[in-house]
Amino acid sequence: MRTPALFRRKCWPFLAAGLLAVAGCSDSSEPGEEPGPGTDGPGVTPGDGSECLGAKFLTTLGKSTVLVGAQMEDDTAKAAPFDVRYLYLAAGLFDSKDACNSCASGCTSDGASCANDAGGCGWWGCWQYDQDPPGAYLRDFIKTAQENGQIPFITYYEAYQASGFAEGEAQLKALNDSAFLGRYLADWRFLLKQVGQEKALLQIEPDMWAYLQFFPKDGKAQSTPVAVKAANPTDCGSQEDNGAGLGKCMIAMVRKYAPNAKVGLHASAWATKTDVSGNTDASFDVAGEANKVADFLLSVGAGDTDFVTVEASDRDAGWYQQTTGNAVWWDPENRQLPHFHQAFTWAKAVSTRLNKPHIWWQLPVGNMSLPNSGKQWRDNRVDYFLTHPGEVAAAGGVGMLFGAGNNEQTTPESDNGNLVKRVKAYKDAGGQAACVKN
Numbered sequence: 047m048r049t050p051a052l053f054r055r056k057c058w059p060f061l062a063a064g065l066l067a068v069a070g071c072s073d074s075s076e077p078g079e080e081p082g083p084g085t086d087g088p089g090v091t092p093g094d095g096s097e098c099l100g101a102k103f104l105t106t107l108g109k110s111t112v113l114v115g116a117q118m119e120d121d122t123a124k125a126a127p128f129d130v131r132y133l134y135l136a137a138g139l140f141d142s143k144d145a146c147n148s149c150a151s152g153c154t155s156d157g158a159s160c161a162n163d164a165g166g167c168g169w170w171g172c173w174q175y176d177q178d179p180p181g182a183y184l185r186d187f188i189k190t191a192q193e194n195g196q197i198p199f200i201t202y203y204e205a206y207q208a209s210g211f212a213e214g215e216a217q218l219k220a221l222n223d224s225a226f227l228g229r230y231l232a233d234w235r236f237l238l239k240q241v242g243q244e245k246a247l248l249q250i251e252p253d254m255w256a257y258l259q260f261f262p263k264d265g266k267a268q269s270t271p272v273a274v275k276a277a278n279p280t281d282c283g284s285q286e287d288n289g290a291g292l293g294k295c296m297i298a299m300v301r302k303y304a305p306n307a308k309v310g311l312h313a314s315a316w317a318t319k320t321d322v323s324g325n326t327d328a329s330f331d332v333a334g335e336a337n338k339v340a341d342f343l344l345s346v347g348a349g350d351t352d353f354v355t356v357e358a359s360d361r362d363a364g365w366y367q368q369t370t371g372n373a374v375w376w377d378p379e380n381r382q383l384p385h386f387h388q389a390f391t392w393a394k395a396v397s398t399r400l401n402k403p404h405i406w407w408q409l410p411v412g413n414m415s416l417p418n419s420g421k422q423w424r425d426n427r428v429d430y431f432l433t434h435p436g437e438v439a440a441a442g443g444v445g446m447l448f449g450a451g452n453n454e455q456t457t458p459e460s461d462n463g464n465l466v467k468r469v470k471a472y473k474d475a476g477g478q479a480a481c482v483k484n
Contacts, residue, residue, distance in 0.1 A: 081375045081426060090472070091436025093479025100403045100444040100480030103353060106308070107197060107245070111477030112439050113405070114432070114469050115199060117449030118458040123194050126469040130247065131191040132199035132407070132447055135184070135237070138168030139208045139229045145236035149176035171236060181240040188244055199247040199447065201407070202237065204230060205254050215261045217254075218270055221292065227277035234296060235281070238303035248309045249355050249407065250296050256314035258289040259342045265318070267293070267346050293346030308352040310405065313339050313396045315356070315389075322392050323358065324374065326383045333395035340399035348400050353444065355407040356393045360451030362412035364424030378430050386430055390441040397442035403480075405445035406431065406438065412456040413464040421460040428461075432468040435478035444480060 093101075104110055115130025116122070123131050138155045140146050146153030146160065149172035153160040160167035162176040174182040184200070191198040206213050208230060209220035220226050241248070255267075262269035267289030274282045274291040281299050285291035293311065300309040315323040318338045325332065340348075348354065359366075359374060366374045377385040397404045412425030431438060431446045438446060448465055450457050458465045472478075 081377050081379070089433040089435060090475040090478050091439070091482050093439075093481045094483050096481045098442075098481040099397065099401065100439060100442060103308075103403045103444050104480055106352075111479060112435050112443065113197070113445035113447075114472060115196065115445065115447045116411075116458050116465065117408075117447075120190065122458045122466065123191075123196065126466040127473045128194075128196055128469060130199050130445065130447055131187075131194070131196045132201060132247075132449060133184075133187050134201050134203060134449075135170050136201075136203040136207045137170040137173075139204070139233050140169045140171065141229075143228060144232045145171060146180050149174065149178075149180050153180070169233075171233075181236065184237065184240045188241065188246060192244075197245065197247060199249070200237070200241075201249045201252060202234065203252060204233060205251055208233075214257055218257060218261065218289075221270070221272040221289075224273035224276035227273050231278040231282070231295070231299075235278075235299060235303060238299060238307075241304040241307050243306055244304075246304070246307045247353075247405075248300060248304070248307050250293075250309065250311055252312035252355065252357075252407075253314060255289075255293065255311055255343060255346060256317035256339075258346070259317040259339070260319060265338075265342065267342065290346050293348075294350070297347045297350050310351050310353040310355050310402070311343050311346070311348050312355045312357075312407075313343060313393075313404070315339075315392060317342065323389060324384050325388060328383060332388055332391050336392045336395035337399050340396045343400060348402065351400075351402060354396060354400055354402050354404045356396065356404050357406065357408050358389060358427050359410055359425075360408060362410045362423035362425040362456050364412055364416070364418040365455060368418050368423075375426065376430075378426055386434070386437070390437055390443075393443065394441035403442050403444040405447060406443055407445075407447045407449075408451055409446060409448045410455065411448050411450060411458055411461050411465055413461055415462065415464070416456065421454065421456055422462070423456045425456070428465055428468055432472050435472065436482050439478050439480050440482040440484045 113129040115128050117132050141154045149160045155168035160172035171180040188198045206217045209217045211217040211220055258267050258270050259265050270289040272288050272292045274285045274287050274295055282295035285295045300307055315321055318335055322335050363375045366372050380387045393404050409427045410425040412423040413428055414424050416422040416424050418424050
């Protein structure tokens with residue numbers, strides 16, 4: 047699988063000084079300090095027999111326990127009974143107004159041919175043998191996941207990658223360019239047609255919704271102009287020309303072109319300019335801050351989605367510690383902030399407000415036995431999540447998906463087998479029922 051090099055920024059230097067005390071830019075411990083190992087064992091908690099949001103969602107997927115999955119290579123996918131396999135789509139777009147009909151001829155991306163003999167194509171639709179119809183890369187991924195008994199999960203992260211602008215506020219300007227947005231939404235339509243009638247999980251644009259909340263002074267999606275109607279009058283002609291209209295348009299397109307897919311937006315813990323995942327103030331209103339994010343997502347159409355994604359970090363804690371000097375550990379004993387219980391409180395509040403279950407996505411893969419070098423960094427998220435799945439379920443979580451946020455991080459192939467071992471233990475214990483009370 048192709049893993050793009052991503053830079054997903056979480057710590058904004060221009061935050062007001064008063065916010066830094068509760069933002070992820072602050073340290074909860076001295077650089078070099080690491081948490082203890084926490085609890086060992088599978089930690090599965092019996093369900094209470096009730097019907098909850100999580101159980102209803104899992105039933106639609108033919109599942110009854112909290113999902114576990116990863117971004118991984120083929121051999122790893124076969125090494126343990128993973129429920130989900132996820133793919134990151136982050137690349138350029140085709141240059142034409144609509145998706146190419148052939149990769150071998152007449153198809154370019156950023157001026158470069160997509161034919162195999164041209165040296166590589168920027169558009170994901172032609173990452174394949176050029177004599178096959180475009181989209182084989184995604185169709186083959188879906189087929190392979192299904193053959194392994196896994197649900198394909200696709201993260202669509204194209205707006206920044208294809209825009210040509212710097213990440214953050216600048217990339218939002220591209221959304222009001224009807225020519226660019228027309229190609230972007232045509233690419234989204236093309237992706238959905240490759241999914242077709244298959245059952246899949248789709249995540250739309252992690253971080254973009256947070257930027258649409260973070261940068262406008264009023265924190266409203268309606269304050270960012272987006273050329274929705276002109277870009278896609280066929281599917282989006284009735285939507286507003288702003289960030290809210292874009293979200294509603296993309297969700298509606300899923301229902302039209304991939305009716306059996308489940309779709310979700312991404313909730314970022316820093317979207318309100320306060321990174322709750324790094325909060326060290328015990329008096330801080332974590333649930334109240336989560337509600338602000340959830341209310342924003344409702345304004346862009348989250349009420350019509352099936353789930354919401356949340357995340358812990360885009361990098362291993364050991365990588366941050368070694369390369370930036372920042373300690374971003376979560377305390378596995380849940381005594382010192384930031385800790386896991388705070389993160390679960392935030393995620394639960396988001397789910398409750400949206401009335402949607404959440405999936406933990408892109409959880410760091412590192413573990414505490416690794417040397418903190420190369421692609422083997424220390425982190426405690428794998429071990430905590432897979433030994434405390436009852437806490438995940440009690441907060442409304444229905445999935446734990448592990449994967450690297452960029453190509454410098456620990457992967458399921460470089461972690462010395464820890465993720466596979468933990469997944470096997472979790473499954474051997476019977477998995478975690480969705481309905482658990484705190």
